[in-house]
Amino acid sequence: MRSFRSLQGGSPPTTLPALLRATHLLGLALGSAFGRLRESGVTAARMFEKAEESALLLRMMREAAEILGARWDKVPERQRPHYPAVQRFRILRIRSFLALSQRETAEMFRVSTETIARWDTEVTGPDREVARPVDRQNRTVRESRDRTGLDEAGKSR
Numbered sequence: 001m002r003s004f005r006s007l008q009g010g011s012p013p014t015t016l017p018a019l020l021r022a023t024h025l026l027g028l029a030l031g032s033a034f035g036r037l038r039e040s041g042v043t044a045a046r047m048f049e050k051a052e053e054s055a056l057l058l059r060m061m062r063e064a065a066e067i068l069g070a071r072w073d074k075v076p077e078r079q080r081p082h083y084p085a086v087q088r089f090r091i092l093r094i095r096s097f098l099a100l101s102q103r104e105t106a107e108m109f110r111v112s113t114e115t116i117a118r119w120d121t122e123v124t125g126p127d128r129e130v131a132r133p134v135d136r137q138n139r140t141v142r143e144s145r146d147r148t149g150l151d152e153a154g155k156s157r
Contacts, residue, residue, distance in 0.1 A: 065108070072110050080110070088119050 072080070083091065095105040095116070102116040109116075 069108070069110060077112075083109075083111075089123060091116075092119055092123060 091105065091109055102113050106113045106116045
């Protein structure tokens with residue numbers, strides 16, 4: 001492939017061959033992935049069906065969460081029970097996974113934005129690296145789970 005225009009910005013002459021090589025490797029990777037997909041026997045129609053099923057399930061879960069949230073809103077804030085450390089950490093994990101803001105997370109879990117901010121600072125150290133969450137007795141969440149017989153999802157074993 002030849003370009004009749006000169007490269008702008010003084011790009012080194014190795015840039016274009018490297019870009020072409022990367023494009024070629026991407027094409028090979030995509031071809032390989034499509035080949036494996038074809039060999040698996042999964043049809044495109046089945047894949048779209050699964051995607052639609054997942055989207056419907058997601059809509060139903062969001063609707064259920066809204067209904068439960070509306071019921072929870074009837075309880076005055078000061079009378080609502082506090083989230084234990086394990087649940088706070090799970091909420092922050094959901095926030096991170098869904099890329100929610102503090103405000104969106106607070107609305108979803110019916111707490112104040114300041115509460116979410118406080119939870120963030122509790123689980124991150126001064127250097128903003130995620131630390132393992134601790135409960136009120138300064139045990140890590142894993143130690144607390146082991147003592148209570150809960151698994152990682154907070155369900156009893």
